[in-house]
Amino acid sequence: MRFIRAMLRNPTTSVGVVLCIVVVLGALLAPWLSPHDPAEQSILDRLQPPGGEFLLGTDTFGRDVLARILWGARISLVIAVTSISAAILIGGSIGMVSGYAGGRFDLLVMQVMDVMLSFPSLILGLIVVALLGPALLNLVIAIALTAIAPFARIARAPVLSLKQRAFVEAGRALGFSHARVLFVHILPNILSEVLVMGSLWMATAVRTEASLSFIGLGVKPPTPTWGGMMRDGFENILDAPWLSIWPGLAILVLVLGLNMVGDGLRDATDPKLAGT
Amino acid sequence: MTPILEVAGLKKHFSTTRGFPWPVKTVVRAVDGVDFRVHRGEAFGLVGESGCGKSTAARALLRLIEPDAGSIRFDGTDLRAASAGALRTLRQRMQIVFQDPYSALNPRRAIGRTLAEPLIVHGRARGAAAREAAAALLAEVGLPAAAMARFPHEFSGGQRQRIGIARALALRPDLIVADEPVSALDVSVQAQILLLLRQLQASRNLAFVLVSHDLGVVRWFCARVAVMYLGRIVEQGPAAQVFAAPRHPYTRMLRDASPVPDPACRAVLPRVVGEIPSAAAPPAGCHFHPRCPRATDICRATWPGWTEAAGHGCACHHPDGGGWGVAQ
Amino acid sequence: MIATVVRRLLAAIPTLLAVLTLVFVIVRIVPGDPAAAILGDRATPAAVAALQAKLGLDQPVWAQYVSFLRQYLSGDFGVSMVTNRPILADVAAVLPHTIDLTLAAMLIGTLIGIPAGVSAALHRNGVIDVAARLLSLIGLSFPVFVSGIFLLLAFALHWRIFPVIGNANLADPLDRLTKLVLPAATLGLVMAAYITRVTRSAMLQVLSEDYIRTARAKGVPWRGVVWRHGLRNAGLPVVTVVGLYVGILIGNSVLTEIVFNRPGLGRIIVGALNQRDYTTLQGLMVIYCFLIVVVNLLTDLAYGVIDPRVKQA
Numbered sequence: 001m002r003f004i005r006a007m008l009r010n011p012t013t014s015v016g017v018v019l020c021i022v023v024v025l026g027a028l029l030a031p032w033l034s035p036h037d038p039a040e041q042s043i044l045d046r047l048q049p050p051g052g053e054f055l056l057g058t059d060t061f062g063r064d065v066l067a068r069i070l071w072g073a074r075i076s077l078v079i080a081v082t083s084i085s086a087a088i089l090i091g092g093s094i095g096m097v098s099g100y101a102g103g104r105f106d107l108l109v110m111q112v113m114d115v116m117l118s119f120p121s122l123i124l125g126l127i128v129v130a131l132l133g134p135a136l137l138n139l140v141i142a143i144a145l146t147a148i149a150p151f152a153r154i155a156r157a158p159v160l161s162l163k164q165r166a167f168v169e170a171g172r173a174l175g176f177s178h179a180r181v182l183f184v185h186i187l188p189n190i191l192s193e194v195l196v197m198g199s200l201w202m203a204t205a206v207r208t209e210a211s212l213s214f215i216g217l218g219v220k221p222p223t224p225t226w227g228g229m230m231r232d233g234f235e236n237i238l239d240a241p242w243l244s245i246w247p248g249l250a251i252l253v254l255v256l257g258l259n260m261v262g263d264g265l266r267d268a269t270d271p272k273l274a275g276t
Numbered sequence: 277m278t279p280i281l282e283v284a285g286l287k288k289h290f291s292t293t294r295g296f297p298w299p300v301k302t303v304v305r306a307v308d309g310v311d312f313r314v315h316r317g318e319a320f321g322l323v324g325e326s327g328c329g330k331s332t333a334a335r336a337l338l339r340l341i342e343p344d345a346g347s348i349r350f351d352g353t354d355l356r357a358a359s360a361g362a363l364r365t366l367r368q369r370m371q372i373v374f375q376d377p378y379s380a381l382n383p384r385r386a387i388g389r390t391l392a393e394p395l396i397v398h399g400r401a402r403g404a405a406a407r408e409a410a411a412a413l414l415a416e417v418g419l420p421a422a423a424m425a426r427f428p429h430e431f432s433g434g435q436r437q438r439i440g441i442a443r444a445l446a447l448r449p450d451l452i453v454a455d456e457p458v459s460a461l462d463v464s465v466q467a468q469i470l471l472l473l474r475q476l477q478a479s480r481n482l483a484f485v486l487v488s489h490d491l492g493v494v495r496w497f498c499a500r501v502a503v504m505y506l507g508r509i510v511e512q513g514p515a516a517q518v519f520a521a522p523r524h525p526y527t528r529m530l531r532d533a534s535p536v537p538d539p540a541c542r543a544v545l546p547r548v549v550g551e552i553p554s555a556a557a558p559p560a561g562c563h564f565h566p567r568c569p570r571a572t573d574i575c576r577a578t579w580p581g582w583t584e585a586a587g588h589g590c591a592c593h594h595p596d597g598g599g600w601g602v603a604q
Numbered sequence: 605m606i607a608t609v610v611r612r613l614l615a616a617i618p619t620l621l622a623v624l625t626l627v628f629v630i631v632r633i634v635p636g637d638p639a640a641a642i643l644g645d646r647a648t649p650a651a652v653a654a655l656q657a658k659l660g661l662d663q664p665v666w667a668q669y670v671s672f673l674r675q676y677l678s679g680d681f682g683v684s685m686v687t688n689r690p691i692l693a694d695v696a697a698v699l700p701h702t703i704d705l706t707l708a709a710m711l712i713g714t715l716i717g718i719p720a721g722v723s724a725a726l727h728r729n730g731v732i733d734v735a736a737r738l739l740s741l742i743g744l745s746f747p748v749f750v751s752g753i754f755l756l757l758a759f760a761l762h763w764r765i766f767p768v769i770g771n772a773n774l775a776d777p778l779d780r781l782t783k784l785v786l787p788a789a790t791l792g793l794v795m796a797a798y799i800t801r802v803t804r805s806a807m808l809q810v811l812s813e814d815y816i817r818t819a820r821a822k823g824v825p826w827r828g829v830v831w832r833h834g835l836r837n838a839g840l841p842v843v844t845v846v847g848l849y850v851g852i853l854i855g856n857s858v859l860t861e862i863v864f865n866r867p868g869l870g871r872i873i874v875g876a877l878n879q880r881d882y883t884t885l886q887g888l889m890v891i892y893c894f895l896i897v898v899v900n901l902l903t904d905l906a907y908g909v910i911d912p913r914v915k916q917a
Binding site: 112114118119121122127203210211214215216217234238241251256263 | 618619623626737741742744745747748749754756757850851852854856859863873874877878892896900
């Protein structure tokens with residue numbers, strides 16, 4: 001509770017939380033908030049500018065942009081949350097075990113992680129989706145792959161210093177198993193650090209998903225995605241600039257919100273870093 | 277009666293490889309053949325300057341650091357030969373108290389959970405019984421049961437050290453290794469913690485291995501003491517004798533460097549100065565010879581053997597009371 | 605210094621091998637048969653077998669791996685299986701555009717980012733600081749294709765200041781420059797946001813050190829303290845992070861090239877993806893890997909220039 005209050009005292013975080021809540025509510029309440037069906041095509045209503053019956057206008061198929069943005073939020077959120085959760089789970093475990101075990105094993109694992117880290121993440125995502133095919137699960141896999149190595153590093157660093165603490169040695173002396181020491185004693189001490197980075201990486205995941213969709217490697221149409229909408233809008237940029245503007249702003253709102261929350265959380269968990 | 281702990285030839289070497297393009301392997305002989313025994317209910321002291329390997333020895337004998345050679349017999353059972361399961365059982369009977377009370381407790385766990393956890397893990401108690409046991413442990417170290425719900429950061433260094441001791445007592449051990457248990461504390465608090473340890477020694481018939489650089493603490497607390505220098509024991513015997521009539525010049529130097537209440541014991545030798553050499557490159561022969569005022573050629577050539585009389589032994593070519601003065 | 609260079613070069617070899625291995629693994633991870641995937645659903649088994657033989661896919665995996673390593677380490681980046689042109693030739697053709705864009709973006713990034721970061725740190729929690737933090741956060745939150753499209757909408761379509769996109773005529777400096785402005789701004793502003801943040805926190809860290817207080821106490825003017833002691837010591841983390849940024853820069857330039865229809869590596873890679881040009885894809889990934897290994901090497905060496913301690917290490 002103290003933590004949440006400290007977090008909300010920071011204006012950046014409060015704004016970030018509000019932005020995120022807006023997007024999450026939009027996604028959850030999409031069926032009730034959308035004035036139209038996101039897939040409903042209407043030749044007569046093609047490329048209607050914003051205002052009037054279609055608040056944010058319509059696209060080349062006459063579909064309601066507002067509805068598509070609300071439904072598109074679901075895709076962005078689902079992909080970001082699942083891919084980053086998977087990356088935290090896999091990468092975090094790798095980093096914790098590697099750091100705790102130390103020695104040659106740690107050296108080898110971190111070498112592999114460094115190699116993965118040095119690979120440009122968008123290119124990696126691009127190739128993986130291109131090879132596996134553009135589907136929701138494959139996007140999750142691709143984005144999770146790009147975030148595993150960073151989370152291995154994020155989780156490993158504090159484990160290295162924690163395992164030097166006497167309470168870890170005490171646990172061993174008391175006959176606790178390595179697994180117990182690592183997951184019951186060390187894990188709670190690194191969790192906040194990892195989760196803070198989680199929200200910053202979710203911002204990156206939203207960006208990557210949108211970028212892949214923009215390139216044409218997103219969840220297949222007609223499922224509405226923000227990146228895919230930008231792609232359609234880009235093709236009609238001369239006649240219908242609103243088709244690019246609205247989804248662009250939607251992406252910006254969510255990514256900015258997540259980044260603000262992440263920054264504020266980092267300040268709240270680590271007072272030393274406050275404001276950096 | 278078998279001693280509770282019997283250590284023979286204990287060795288722990290650390291090696292590091294550094295350098296490019298021709299890497300050089302450096303071996304640090306942190307513990308280089310240490311023998312001692314501790315009896316039931318006895319307080320045994322391990323003293324020496326920092327870097328002499330006393331803390332490494334303490335951890336190696338609990339197998340918190342895996343020793344390279346030697347034998348550790350705990351109550352007659354060889355600890356180094358013990359399987360993981362057997363070691364788990366044996367470890368319940370030997371516990372450790374740490375120097376730094378701030379890092380010794382998990383900052384995210386309430387005290388009650390920290391104290392009850394060993395009992396639960398080893399299936400000795402659970403639920404309400406474990407909570408009662410934790411409260412009893414706190415009472416034994418002089419803290420109220422209300423401390424159970426609180427977190428480490430709410431306590432002072434001395435209180436945390438009491439909690440650390442309570443945790444070490446949880447599994448009813450026969451032996452406690454105390455690694456500099458009071459050196460991180462204020463002097464006024466040091467005395468309280470030492471008194472507590474002595475009380476526990478008496479009430480629970482606990483044996484102690486007390487590791488310290490503070491001769492005053494060791495002299496007051498321990499019945500017998502071993503002095504370590506660069507990974508080896510150079511003198512061992514009853515504490516009173518060792519400090520009243522040290523036989524090794526190093527022991528004498530340590531004693532003279534710390535305040536002694538008896539003016540009669542004042543140094544007859546010039547005070548020995550100098551730094552402790554690196555354990556990675558110990559001097560040949562007797563490791564102490566570069567700092568020793570009595571060093572002769574033999575000291576520079578060979579490591580002196582162990583000579584012992586009436587339970588007081590030392591490793592020196594020219595021990596005090598060993599005829600060195602006479603030979604001159 | 606020479607020993608350091610040699611050591612870093614030697615240390616880069618295993619990294620390079622590991623990265624190449626990763627490329628090999630990723631490309632082969634594809635479920636199913638790449639030959640069948642390339643040829644499509646209606647391919648005859650004979651055609652698939654022929655393509656497999658051509659790509660070496662009928663060999664055992666280790667043999668493929670060995671010939672893969674041998675090929676790339678000898679500097680042969682292969683031939684596009686769609687156009688039959690050497691991949692390196694295609695890359696060389698677009699290289700000037702890529703270099704133009706990257707250098708211009710880095711220029712914008714550092715020229716805005718470093719002064720902004722330093723002044724934000726010097727006026728901690730002041731107006732400049734708050735503005736710099738907010739703007740850099742917004743800059744970092746823009747996916748480049750969104751900011752690129754927004755810039756395009758504003759400056760090319762609405763105000764018509766730079767109403768041109770697409771291939772630049774390399775022989776015509778004016779054309780080259782006008783077509784560079786918007787893409788370079790797109791890429792550079794994100795970078796500026798990044799550098800601002802890194803510089804700011806590195807400066808704050810350095811300014812809290814004891815030697816800064818000592819320098820001030822000695823009577824070194826504040827300006828001298830900031831430039832001589834502060835920025836020089838803050839340089840190290842900045843260089844590190846900028847080195848790490850290359851991966852992001854590569855991804856961002858792909859998107860920028862798509863938005864502004866510029867020739868470049870990004871367009872080649874997307875073209876290869878669409879045409880399932882397996883060999884080009886692999887060759888490009890290897891080129892990216894070489895690029896990143898080289899940049900990391902340069903970052904390491906820049907360390908030596910900035911930090912005298914590293915020279916001896």
